[in-house]
Amino acid sequence: MRIAVDISLYPLDADYVPPIREFIDRIAAHPGLALEYNALSTQVSGDVDAVFAALRAEIGRTFEGPQRAVFVMKMLGGGEPPPAGSAPV
Numbered sequence: 001m002r003i004a005v006d007i008s009l010y011p012l013d014a015d016y017v018p019p020i021r022e023f024i025d026r027i028a029a030h031p032g033l034a035l036e037y038n039a040l041s042t043q044v045s046g047d048v049d050a051v052f053a054a055l056r057a058e059i060g061r062t063f064e065g066p067q068r069a070v071f072v073m074k075m076l077g078g079g080e081p082p083p084a085g086s087a088p089v
Contacts (some may be wrong), residue, residue, distance in 0.1 A: 003077045004045040005055065009062070010070040019069065023062055030054035037041075048077065 011019040025043055028035055033046040033054060044051055055073075062069055 001048045001078060002045065003048045003075055004043055004087040005048050005051060005076075006041050006043050007055070008072045010041065010072070011070040019062070019065070019067065023058060026058045026061065027054055030057075054079040 009020050009023050010016070013019070024035070027033065027042070027044055029036070030053070031076065032050040033044055036043040036045075044054070059071060062071075
C-alpha cells in the first residue's frame, strides 16, 4: 500500500532553517521515497513501510538532538503502486 505524508517541522529555536534542511536531507536519503516541497511543508510518498521507517528514524534523530521541535503531519493512505513511469502519489 502507498501513502503520502505532508510533514512540517517547527524547531523551537531562533535559528530554525538548518534543522529543517537537515531533516529533509536525511529523509531524502532513504531509498524508495518521493519528495515534493513547498513553502510550508514537505510531502513524502512511497510504500507505507518505507515511509514509516524513514519517519521513525529521522523524527527520532531530531528528538534526540539538543533542540526541541514540533512536527505536524497529515497522512493519506491507500491505493496500489502507480504504473511504471508514472508520477508518485
